[in-house]
Amino acid sequence: MEEFKYHYKYPHPSVTTDCVIFGFDGACLKVLLVERGINPYKGRWAFPGGFLKMDESALQGAKRELFEETGLKDAYIHQFHAFSDPQRDPRERVITIAYYALVRISEVKAGDDAAKAQWFPLDKVPSLAFDHDQILREATIALRRQIHFEPIGFELLPEKFTMTQLQHLYEAILDVKFDRRNFSNKMLHLGILTQLEETVILPNKKEAFLYNFNAENYQVLKQKGFRLEF
Amino acid sequence: MEEFKYHYKYPHPSVTTDCVIFGFDGACLKVLLVERGINPYKGRWAFPGGFLKMDESALQGAKRELFEETGLKDAYIHQFHAFSDPQRDPRERVITIAYYALVRISEVKAGDDAAKAQWFPLDKVPSLAFDHDQILREATIALRRQIHFEPIGFELLPEKFTMTQLQHLYEAILDVKFDRRNFSNKMLHLGILTQLEETVILPNKKEAFLYNFNAENYQVLKQKGFRLEF
DNA sequence: TCAAAAGTGTTCGCTATACACCCATGG
DNA sequence: CCATGGGTGTATAGCGAACACTTTTGA
Numbered sequence: 001m002e003e004f005k006y007h008y009k010y011p012h013p014s015v016t017t018d019c020v021i022f023g024f025d026g027a028c029l030k031v032l033l034v035e036r037g038i039n040p041y042k043g044r045w046a047f048p049g050g051f052l053k054m055d056e057s058a059l060q061g062a063k064r065e066l067f068e069e070t071g072l073k074d075a076y077i078h079q080f081h082a083f084s085d086p087q088r089d090p091r092e093r094v095i096t097i098a099y100y101a102l103v104r105i106s107e108v109k110a111g112d113d114a115a116k117a118q119w120f121p122l123d124k125v126p127s128l129a130f131d132h133d134q135i136l137r138e139a140t141i142a143l144r145r146q147i148h149f150e151p152i153g154f155e156l157l158p159e160k161f162t163m164t165q166l167q168h169l170y171e172a173i174l175d176v177k178f179d180r181r182n183f184s185n186k187m188l189h190l191g192i193l194t195q196l197e198e199t200v201i202l203p204n205k206k207e208a209f210l211y212n213f214n215a216e217n218y219q220v221l222k223q224k225g226f227r228l229e230f
Numbered sequence: 231m232e233e234f235k236y237h238y239k240y241p242h243p244s245v246t247t248d249c250v251i252f253g254f255d256g257a258c259l260k261v262l263l264v265e266r267g268i269n270p271y272k273g274r275w276a277f278p279g280g281f282l283k284m285d286e287s288a289l290q291g292a293k294r295e296l297f298e299e300t301g302l303k304d305a306y307i308h309q310f311h312a313f314s315d316p317q318r319d320p321r322e323r324v325i326t327i328a329y330y331a332l333v334r335i336s337e338v339k340a341g342d343d344a345a346k347a348q349w350f351p352l353d354k355v356p357s358l359a360f361d362h363d364q365i366l367r368e369a370t371i372a373l374r375r376q377i378h379f380e381p382i383g384f385e386l387l388p389e390k391f392t393m394t395q396l397q398h399l400y401e402a403i404l405d406v407k408f409d410r411r412n413f414s415n416k417m418l419h420l421g422i423l424t425q426l427e428e429t430v431i432l433p434n435k436k437e438a439f440l441y442n443f444n445a446e447n448y449q450v451l452k453q454k455g456f457r458l459e460f
Numbered sequence: 461t462c463a464a465a466a467g468t469g470t471t472c473g474c475t476a477t478a479c480a481c482c483c484a485t486g487g
Numbered sequence: 488c489c490a491t492g493g494g495t496g497t498a499t500a501g502c503g504a505a506c507a508c509t510t511t512t513g514a
Binding site: 392393394410411414415432434436437438439 | 464465466467468469
Binding site for chain 4: 409411412415416419434435436437459
């Protein structure tokens, strides 16, 4: 009895945060998974997550999880759903407030953590622990919707990127194909890109323009009621 | 000690569901609020809500709250955010999974409940209990976003409605004004409305066409990747 | 007779879309 | 010499936006 030192009149669920961490490798969307070292679901892959501390908000908890897994403190992070099926954890009643984060894979520090972490392309994710398959589906849907309202894609790209990279990113997220010329025109006319002076020589020796995201311009346009249409 | 019969090794927060119930009176969006009878915030208005039972999901809990307040079992209901600030309830740590529901005001049974419930136009909502002001803001934003992806507006209208009613609803939700002819054309060309044989005589003795929402057609269009643009 | 609200069609401009050629490189 | 991939411009069709008049009724 000694170790059960928190007492309540009514039963309380456990509350955790899980963090779906999205990255982009230039061709496809990936998620960062960790392998469970203990039961239940020992050996299965799952999203990083953990119990919410009593003095932190869910957002702070999710940021803590993200930091522990990637070393990143300032990544884009967004709550998308709370999962509350009474049977979703076989041990006890656990409610998860789930977030997704958008990070640059190159900035993620290799897991010095003992836990094995690994990037999986979205279409090669194995069957996950708990209800994390469902969490991934919901996260993907939420990301697709969010990108219609905010230019969050840039969080997944390097500071400077080529138009082709940007196009591939949108194609990977929305699972569609765009015409190169039309995509480029549309993006440039939105007014949220700055074409840089410098260019880059691609691996195939082609020279390509570099762009960056013009956050100031975006803020101005946002005030005027601005939406991205795809 | 007798009454504190649930014991945990670590502290657990309380979890509640709150339900923002939207209605439409033909001119403006309204929300259903209940007056708190006990402290804290006694006498202030708040959204219906309550503790989650240990054997129900948050969705079931929100539906239960909705039923207790309105007598409705089948209304559209959608989770939009979990609120988790450690200080949001002065008594103890409470996490709220918040839903919004869309109902037809005419179908809501008058509160036989002892609790006073009342419809407030969105722009006349008083300062609310807890962080419910923030919850309302988030609910409104979520509703505005959702209506871009799904024709949920029809949940707020009677089975049969006039084009003007539909237009006023969209104007109320999105806080914009549309041209009558353009709105009508656009809606009709979407293919999700059926014009009925019957007409209705409005209070001002004008005769107006009636429409209803063609759910079957919408399902077909949805398969083909259909979005509402406004 | 005046204001309010419903019905109705056309024009214009913009944007989405489809589409083709040039050039440099590597194999 | 051929495939790959980047850069660039045009033509068309469809949609969004602006817009005016008639009719009926109640005040």
